[in-house]
Amino acid sequence: MRxxxxxxxxxxxxxxxxxxxxxxxxxxxxx
Amino acid sequence: MRRYTVHGAVWIGVYLLFILAPLFALxxxxxxxxxxxxxxxxxxxxxSGLAMMGLQFGLTARFxxxxxPWGEDVIYHFHRQISLIAVGLVVAHPLIMFAAQPQLxxxxxxxxxxxxxxxxxxxxxxxxxxxxxxxxxxxLKIRYETWHLSHxxxxxxxxxxxxxHMVGWGFYLADPWKRAVWIGLTIFWIGxxxxxxxxxxxxxxxxxxxxxxxxxxxGNSSTLVMKPEGHAGFRFRPGQFxxxxxxxxxxxxxxxxxxxxxSAEAADGRVEMTIRNLGDFTxxxxxxxxxQRIYLDGPYGAFTIGNPADMHVLIAGGVGVxxxxxxxxxxxxxxxxxxxxxxxxxKDWDAITFREELELLEARLKLTVVHVLANPxxxxxxxxxxxxxxxxxxxxxPPYADHEYFICGPGPMMDSxxxxxxxxxxxxxKYHSERYRFV
Numbered sequence: 001m002r003x004x005x006x007x008x009x010x011x012x013x014x015x016x017x018x019x020x021x022x023x024x025x026x027x028x029x030x031x
Numbered sequence: 032m033r034r035y036t037v038h039g040a041v042w043i044g045v046y047l048l049f050i051l052a053p054l055f056a057l058x059x060x061x062x063x064x065x066x067x068x069x070x071x072x073x074x075x076x077x078x079s080g081l082a083m084m085g086l087q088f089g090l091t092a093r094f095x096x097x098x099x100p101w102g103e104d105v106i107y108h109f110h111r112q113i114s115l116i117a118v119g120l121v122v123a124h125p126l127i128m129f130a131a132q133p134q135l136x137x138x139x140x141x142x143x144x145x146x147x148x149x150x151x152x153x154x155x156x157x158x159x160x161x162x163x164x165x166x167x168x169x170x171l172k173i174r175y176e177t178w179h180l181s182h183x184x185x186x187x188x189x190x191x192x193x194x195x196h197m198v199g200w201g202f203y204l205a206d207p208w209k210r211a212v213w214i215g216l217t218i219f220w221i222g223x224x225x226x227x228x229x230x231x232x233x234x235x236x237x238x239x240x241x242x243x244x245x246x247x248x249x250g251n252s253s254t255l256v257m258k259p260e261g262h263a264g265f266r267f268r269p270g271q272f273x274x275x276x277x278x279x280x281x282x283x284x285x286x287x288x289x290x291x292x293x294s295a296e297a298a299d300g301r302v303e304m305t306i307r308n309l310g311d312f313t314x315x316x317x318x319x320x321x322x323q324r325i326y327l328d329g330p331y332g333a334f335t336i337g338n339p340a341d342m343h344v345l346i347a348g349g350v351g352v353x354x355x356x357x358x359x360x361x362x363x364x365x366x367x368x369x370x371x372x373x374x375x376x377x378k379d380w381d382a383i384t385f386r387e388e389l390e391l392l393e394a395r396l397k398l399t400v401v402h403v404l405a406n407p408x409x410x411x412x413x414x415x416x417x418x419x420x421x422x423x424x425x426x427x428x429p430p431y432a433d434h435e436y437f438i439c440g441p442g443p444m445m446d447s448x449x450x451x452x453x454x455x456x457x458x459x460x461k462y463h464s465e466r467y468r469f470v
Binding site for chain 1: 043046047051055058062067069072074075083101104108109112113119120459
């Protein structure tokens with residue numbers, strides 16, 4: 001169960017990093 | 032539990048900060064002209080992926096403050112799973128970059144391949160090799176010790192190659208202070224590795240132990256009894272484990288994690304580990320000579336008895352009983368009056384490690400032992416087969432969510448027991464698990 005929680009944390013971390021990378025790119029192109 | 036939740040949330044925040052702050056720091060100071068959206072995105076995931084790879088050194092640096100809220104096996108699980116995301120990001124970086132700017136694939140006539148590009152190829156090659164050998168070590172028949180050494184070397188090559196690529200390309204690192212941040216971060220990551228491989232072993236070296244006795248146990252297992260030499264030893268909580276360096280010095284690359292099986296109340300610093308012969312390094316345990324000097328790095332782990340409202344429920348499979356024995360011996364030494372039940376899965380009656388001592392502990396504690404045998408003798412009136420929700424219903428008083436559960440055994444057994452506890456409505460905060468083959 002804690003591993004399941006860790007798995008979700010891994011996916012959430014990946015999603016946050018990709019979103020932030022999109023934000024990085026958008027701020028470069030738009031800013 | 033609440034303290035651990037807060038503690039854990041803080042660490043997730045710190046983890047994300049270490050990935051994202053160096054990335055967004057690139058947006059400060061002088062900036063080159065922006066390229067296309069996908070090129071910039073590919074650069075961002077490259078930097079993030081490298082930062083995640085670097086932080087992998089921190090996850091395995093055995094900082095108790097980091098691992099305590101989660102347990103070591105969960106941290107290692109996170110280390111493994113997050114590496115797939117990190118490698119995915121690093122590999123996607125050139126793929127997206129080349130898809131957005133295919134002209135980058137063509138080298139101008141007469142030009143040498145830039146150092147940054149060579150470093151990128153080396154880094155990605157090392158990363159892919161690292162992940163393939165980690166995921167399929169057993170299938171590739173790589174010895175654990177060989178793999179461990181190659182894992183460390185490949186990780187250092189991958190991270191250093193990534194740094195040389197970034198600095199060599201220099202697009203975002205034109206400002207000296209930005210270069211300093213990323214070079215400093217890489218030194219910090221590799222410093223974590225040096226800490227766990229050189230600094231920590233120095234402390235362990237100064238606190239050796241001697242093997243006082245090697246006891247044969249049922250179930251093809253042996254107990255190492257170890258006494259501190261020239262120091263008082265350490266205090267551990269029952270259920271915790273230590274890294275054992277049996278042959279050679281603590282500087283050797285490969286240590287082996289084993290649970291303590293002795294009482295945490297032992298007065299003379301003596302600790303015991305009970306180890307089953309699984310055919311690998313563990314096959315040497317029975318022949319360890321008395322008097323052998325050994326080194327122990329510990330204690331570690333969050334798998335330890337708390338203060339349940341009513342009863343402890345211990346669930347063990349095979350040699351997963353060792354942390355449970357430490358808990359039971361400790362509870363008995365403390366004169367604990369709360370009820371304890373041990374569900375203990377074994378292959379057969381003769382393979383039950385600690386069988387006789389468990390009978391003695393039933394007299395000292397309010398303990399019930401429920402043996403669950405895969406191959407019971409005839410006649411057998413006890414439980415057989417697998418530990419599942421129906422078995423719990425037969426032996427545990429409801430409400431099930433009031434008890435505190437501790438599970439240790441092979442992976443598939445742990446998965447099915449966690450599923451059974453979910454079926455019984457036991458919340459995650461009420462059970463604790465430790466997978467004894469987490470490395």
